[in-house]
Amino acid sequence: MMRLPPFRYIAPTSVSEAAKILKEEGPCAMLVAGGTDLLANMKRGQQTPEILISLSNIKSLHDVSNSSGLTLGAGLTLGSLLENDSIRDSHTGLWQAAGVVATPLLRNTATIGGNICLDTRCSYYNQNEDWRKAINNCLKKDGDTCWVATTSKTCRAVSSTDTAPALISLGARVRLVSADAERIVEMKDLYQDDGANYLQRHSNEVLTEVILEPLVGWRSTYWKLRRRGSFDFPILSVAAAVQTDGGGTIEDARIVLGAVSSLPLLSTEATEFLVGKKLDDDVIEETGHIMAKLAKPRGNTDLTPIWRKKMVPSFVNHALRELRGDDVRELRKRIAHQARG
Amino acid sequence: MSGSKKVQLHLNVNNEDMHVLVESSKTLLEVLREDLTLTGTKHGCELGECGACTVLKDGKPVLSCLLLALECEDAQIETIEGLADKDQLHPLQLAFAQHGGLQCGYCTPGMLMTAKALLENEARPTRAQIREALSGNLCRCTGYQQVIESVEEAAITIEETENSAAGVKS
Numbered sequence: 001m002m003r004l005p006p007f008r009y010i011a012p013t014s015v016s017e018a019a020k021i022l023k024e025e026g027p028c029a030m031l032v033a034g035g036t037d038l039l040a041n042m043k044r045g046q047q048t049p050e051i052l053i054s055l056s057n058i059k060s061l062h063d064v065s066n067s068s069g070l071t072l073g074a075g076l077t078l079g080s081l082l083e084n085d086s087i088r089d090s091h092t093g094l095w096q097a098a099g100v101v102a103t104p105l106l107r108n109t110a111t112i113g114g115n116i117c118l119d120t121r122c123s124y125y126n127q128n129e130d131w132r133k134a135i136n137n138c139l140k141k142d143g144d145t146c147w148v149a150t151t152s153k154t155c156r157a158v159s160s161t162d163t164a165p166a167l168i169s170l171g172a173r174v175r176l177v178s179a180d181a182e183r184i185v186e187m188k189d190l191y192q193d194d195g196a197n198y199l200q201r202h203s204n205e206v207l208t209e210v211i212l213e214p215l216v217g218w219r220s221t222y223w224k225l226r227r228r229g230s231f232d233f234p235i236l237s238v239a240a241a242v243q244t245d246g247g248g249t250i251e252d253a254r255i256v257l258g259a260v261s262s263l264p265l266l267s268t269e270a271t272e273f274l275v276g277k278k279l280d281d282d283v284i285e286e287t288g289h290i291m292a293k294l295a296k297p298r299g300n301t302d303l304t305p306i307w308r309k310k311m312v313p314s315f316v317n318h319a320l321r322e323l324r325g326d327d328v329r330e331l332r333k334r335i336a337h338q339a340r341g
Numbered sequence: 342m343s344g345s346k347k348v349q350l351h352l353n354v355n356n357e358d359m360h361v362l363v364e365s366s367k368t369l370l371e372v373l374r375e376d377l378t379l380t381g382t383k384h385g386c387e388l389g390e391c392g393a394c395t396v397l398k399d400g401k402p403v404l405s406c407l408l409l410a411l412e413c414e415d416a417q418i419e420t421i422e423g424l425a426d427k428d429q430l431h432p433l434q435l436a437f438a439q440h441g442g443l444q445c446g447y448c449t450p451g452m453l454m455t456a457k458a459l460l461e462n463e464a465r466p467t468r469a470q471i472r473e474a475l476s477g478n479l480c481r482c483t484g485y486q487q488v489i490e491s492v493e494e495a496a497i498t499i500e501e502t503e504n505s506a507a508g509v510k511s
Contacts, residue, residue, distance in 0.1 A: 001371060001384060001387065003366070004366040004367075004368065006366050009348075009365035009366075009411055032409075035407060035408065035409060036389055036404070039368070039407045039408075039409070040388040040389050040407060043387065043388060054412065056412050102389070103392070103477025104477055105392055105395055105402050105403060105404050105455065105478070106477060108401045108402060108403050109403050109407065109408060230477065231477070337473070337476070
């Protein structure tokens with residue numbers, strides 16, 4: 001058996017209690033929601049908290065409210081999110097992204113908050129302890145070299161969350177609660193370009209909910225590249241959302257790339273280019289090139305960085321053609337392997 | 342394992358109430374296999390990458406290797422040991438045996454539990470739905486075709502049995 005290292009387990013029943021424990025215990029404590037990422041990392045010694053503060057007994061974290069816009073409790077499992085047909089209709093890109101995370105079995109435990117905070121990944125880091133020791137560790141943990149970019153001063157582990165690019169494209173915000181304060185942060189500002197320290201969330205804060213404004217005239221989609229049709233983390237993803245007027249002219253747009261950097265990449269250049277235009281073939285093609293310039297894939301995931309970068313225009317193309325109203329269902333089924341959606 | 346405090350845990354496993362004293366760092370898989378000696382649930386990768394350890398928690402298939410036992414307080418857990426009704430095999434077990442849905446059998450307990458949850462939600466799933474539902478259960482022997490056929494066959498058997506019990510002609 002591959003054992004978890006020993007830790008102290010605390011399961012508070014309210015957010016304020018959880019925040020208080022987090023403040024008192026300091027950095028040796030970590031929050032655990034579904035645990036599908038953290039527990040695997042703990043078994044490999046990548047993360048070694050002395051105290052685990054479980055969020056699963058906090059009932060308010062499982063709420064969904066769609067009275068004005070949509071508010072999702074951070075403890076909502078991806079499986080329950082997928083059972084919600086109104087999310088599928090109103091926030092399609094998020095629904096599609098949640099539906100391609102890992103496997104149905106993992107989605108029954110994994111949560112939306114957990115996927116937003118998912119640890120960055122790297123083929124030099126997601127290894128067992130002996131393997132990592134043999135290369136003298138790395139910048140992400142216990143070492144001083146980033147093995148995928150040896151001259152880099154910062155860790156280049158890859159942002160591998162599926163839901164974050166989708167949420168950024170939908171203009172989502174998150175609520176962060178600490179023992180002494182509370183703040184709401186735009187999802188696009190939640191991440192930073194450092195694989196070892198990838199979240200703007202402070203270590204004493206609990207991410208409690210995801211807030212989405214009502215989306216009038218917006219359509220959204222999510223496309224994920226991976227080797228297999230299941231299990232795999234993204235090695236490139238495109239989340240796109242566009243707001244159009246009645247005649248199909250774009251009023252606003254957000255295109256985000258996932259898994260080709262240490263953080264999800266929202267392109268302001270693509271937004272500026274798209275506003276005022278219609279999604280004709282030339283516009284779609286040019287948007288693909290704009291997005292490809294942004295992608296910085298490296299050799300620390302499955303498949304080669306050159307090919308992953310090459311795929312950016314294709315995936316932007318699939319996404320924007322779908323938003324234009326083209327029938328891409330067969331292509332989606334082949335690439336995403338989703339029975340629905 | 343030393344250092345983790347032992348805590349009293351209440352679970353309902355296969356319709357039987359159980360109270361166990363467990364170390365807080367134990368996963369549900371470890372408690373099932375080691376404390377309750379229910380070794381039908383298999384340990385494969387233990388990192389969420391194979392599905393061999395699948396059990397049902399409150400009716401939903403989950404990976405017991407990545408679930409802390411303490412997160413299952415008062416939960417209803419179903420394992421492969423509870424699938425047959427005494428000496429009467431479950432239609433899924435019969436179908437897997439008849440269609441060659443297993444060879445070495447290591448992934449089978451997980452496959453069966455996932456398939457059971459699927460058929461409880463979707464009496465006659467399409468082939469695409471079966472493939473998606475089982476996409477978290479790896480099998481290195483069968484090539485999956487026989488597994489999918491077994492689930493389809495079991496769905497028909499279950500439906501026929503229910504119809505004949507209700508006195509409806511199918």
